[in-house]
Amino acid sequence: MDTSEFWTIIEAARSAGGPDMPFAEALVDELAVLTKDGVLSYQERFDEVRAAVYRWDVWAAAYLIGGGCSDDSFTDFRAGLIALGRHWYEKAAACPDSLAEHPAVIAAATVHRDEALFYEEVNYAASEAFARITGDGEDFYEAWDAYRTSRDSAERGSEGMGEDFDFDDPDEMRRRLPRLAALCLRDAP
Secondary structure, X not given: OOHHHHHHHHHHHHHHOEOOEOHHHHHHHHHHOOOXXXXXXXXXXXXXXXXXXXXXXXXXXXXXXXXXXXXXXXXXXXXXXXXXXXXXXXXXXXXXXXHHHOHHHHHHHHOOOOOOOOOHHHHHHHHHHHHHHHOOOOHHXXXXXXXXXXXXXXXXXXXXXXXXXXXXXXXXXXXXXXXXXXXXXXXXX
């Protein structure tokens, strides 16, 4: 599956999702019509797209939006960026501070909610779809391990994350992410 096919699936799920069907459920529906190899190929692309925003500046944006952000939460945040669709994902990848313009971030900051853009369920859409296809939820993890081994997929470490900086330093956050800091750090000195 190439990147365009990946984003086509994401956009189809976004179009199908809504108040009656959360995006993650719509995504599982989209993936469940693929072959088992198609689902594994989707997961490979998902991991690549999610890894591409494994950077300190994106993590800082998640930290501001979430009022803090652990490693697990950052995984959920990056899945949430993917769920926003290609336009917002690419905009945030190019400039994480641009998330200050996203309606969900603005709304959450207004009422001091910190869960905007954190979407854990999206991380498991491929395994859920695979379970629908095979009837066994554990089949995915065995198939995924074999698939990754056969493709020699390498995990990305912290070496490509850019410059590390102190997320707890309000002045540093204001300097690096001025619009998000203005939106999320109203009570900070």
